[in-house]
Amino acid sequence: MNNSQNRRSAIKNLIAGTAAITASGMISSFTSPADNEQEFAPLKGNINHSVSPWCYSELTLDQLCEVSKSIGIKGVDLCGPKDWPTLQKHGMYSPMCNGAEINLTDGFGDKQFHATLQKNYTEMIPLVEKNGYTNLICFSGSRRGKSDEEGWKNCEEGLKPLVALAEKHKVVLCMELLNSKIDHKDYQCDRVEWGVELAKRINSENFKLLFDIYHMQIMEGDIIRNINDYHKYIAHFHTGGIPGRHEIDDTQELYYPAVMKAIAATGFKGYVGQEFVPKEKDKIGSLRKAIQICDV
Template sequence: MATDQNRRKAIKHILAGSAVVAAGPALSAFTPAEKKEKDSMTSLKGNIKHSVCRWCYGGIELNELAAAAKEIGLVGIDLVGPKDWATLKKYDLISTMCNGAEISLTKGWNDKQYHDTLIKNYTEHIELVAQAGYTNLICFSGSRNGMDDETGLKNCTEGLKQIIGLAEKKGVTIQMELLNSKVDHKDYMCDRTPWGVELCKRIGSPNFKLLYDIYHMQIDEGDVIRTIRDHHQYLGHYHTGGVPGRHEIDESQELYYPAIMRAIVGVGHKGYVAQEFIPAAADKLGSLRAAIKICDV
C-alpha cells in the first residue's frame, strides 16, 4: 500500500511530465538559429548599450560584422558613414557614432583656415544623420602646430558655435574625441579631459559632448574612474581598448574594465559604449564576444 509520501512523489512526477509535454510545441517553435539569437539578446544585462568600431575589423566584410554584432546583442556599429547605413539597417543596427564630416584628425576645428570646409561638411552631415534617425556625429580638434591651448579653445568655440544651433534643432550631438598625444597622435590638441570640458562649457550646449576614449586617456592621464565620475555630464560616448597596444581588453593589459563599466553605469550614462580594440587573436569575432561579456556589468 502506497504511503502519502509516495503518492506525493508520484503526483509531482506526473505534473512535471505534463508540463514538459505542454511546453513541447512552444519550445519547438524556435529554429536553432532563432533560439541562438534570442538567447544572445536576452543574456545581456541591458545596463549598457554596446557597440563596436568598424575600422578595427577592416578585414571582415561589413555584412559579416553586422550579422555577428546582431547575434552578440550589440545595438550598432561606430564610425560608419552614410554610404554604409543601408547595410546596418538590414540587420536592424544603427550607426552609434557617425563620421564622414571631418577633414582629418590633424586638420580640425582649432585652425580657422579649415572652418569654412568644416561648417559646410557638418551642416550637410547633421541633416543626413538626423534624416537617418541617428544622434551622434564625431569631430576632432586637430593638431597644435605650435598653437597654445587658449587660442585652440577660442578657435574651436568660434567654429563649432556656427553649427551647434542646427545640431540642437535636429537632435544631433556633436562629439569631439579625446586622443592621446603621447603614443598614437603626436601634437593632437584635445588630449586632456580638462581642456575638452572647458570647450564644452564655452560652447554651452547639451548637443556638444566629449567622446571619452578610455584607451587614449589612460595613456595621457590615467585616473579613469575618477575622471568619469567627476566629468560624466560632459562625456557623451565611450571607446575601449587594451593598454598598452590597443588590443583585447582581457587580463593581458593593465585596465580592469568591469570596474570602469560599473562606474559608467553608476553615473547614469544613457549613451553607447563601443569596443575599439584591434583584435590580436586569430578569432577576431571571438575576441569581440569576450569583450562584450567583460563589459556587460
C-alpha cells in the same frame, strides 16, 4: 525551432558563404561544436554595446552586422551615409556617425579649416537627423604650436554656428579625446579637462565628448574619477587594452568591469564602443569576450 537555434543557423549560413574569412580564423568560434546556450545568454542591458568596423577589416559591413548582432551588440560606430542602409537592413544603430570631418589632424582648432568643416557639417547634420541618429564625431585637430587658449577660441569660433544647427536638428557634435603621446602626436584635445573646458565655453547639450578610455589611460589615467566628475559632458565611450590597443582582458592594465560599473552608475544611456584591435587568432571570440567583460 527556437530563436537561439535560428540565430546560430543564420551565422553558420553566413560562414558557409565566407570561406576565405573562415580560413583565416576570423569567425572560427561560430563553427565550433562548443556552440552552447551560455554563449548566447541575454545580456544584462546596463550597457549599450557597439563596435568599430576598422578593427575587423577582414569582414564586410554586412558580415560584421550579422556577427555583432548575434552576440548582443546593438550598434556599429564610425559609419556615414553610405553605410547606414546596411546597418538599417540588419536592424543595427549608428551611435557615432562620421563623414563630415576632414581627418584627425585638420580640425576645428585651426581657422584655416573652418570653411571646409562648416560646409561639411552643415550638409551632414540634417542627414544624421533624417536617418534617426544623434551623435556626429568631430576633432580638434593638431595643435601646430597653438596655446590651449588659442585652441579653445578657434574651436569655439568654428563650432558655435554648427552647434546652433545641431540644436535645431537634435544632433550632438562629439569631439573625440585622443592621446598625443603615442598614437596622435600633437593632437590638441588630448586631455579630459581640455575637452570639458571647451564644452563649458560652448555651453550646449548638443556638444559633448567622445571619451576614448584607451587614449585617456595613456594620457592621464584616473579613468573612473574622470568619468564620475565629467560624465555630464560625455556622449560616447570607446574601449581598448593598454598598452597596444588590443583585447580588454587580463592581458592589459585596466580592469574594465570596474570601469563599466562606473559608467553605468552615472546613469549613462549612450553606447560603449569596442574599439580594440584583436591580436588573438579568433578575433570574433575576442569581441564576444569583450562584450561579456563589459556586461555588468
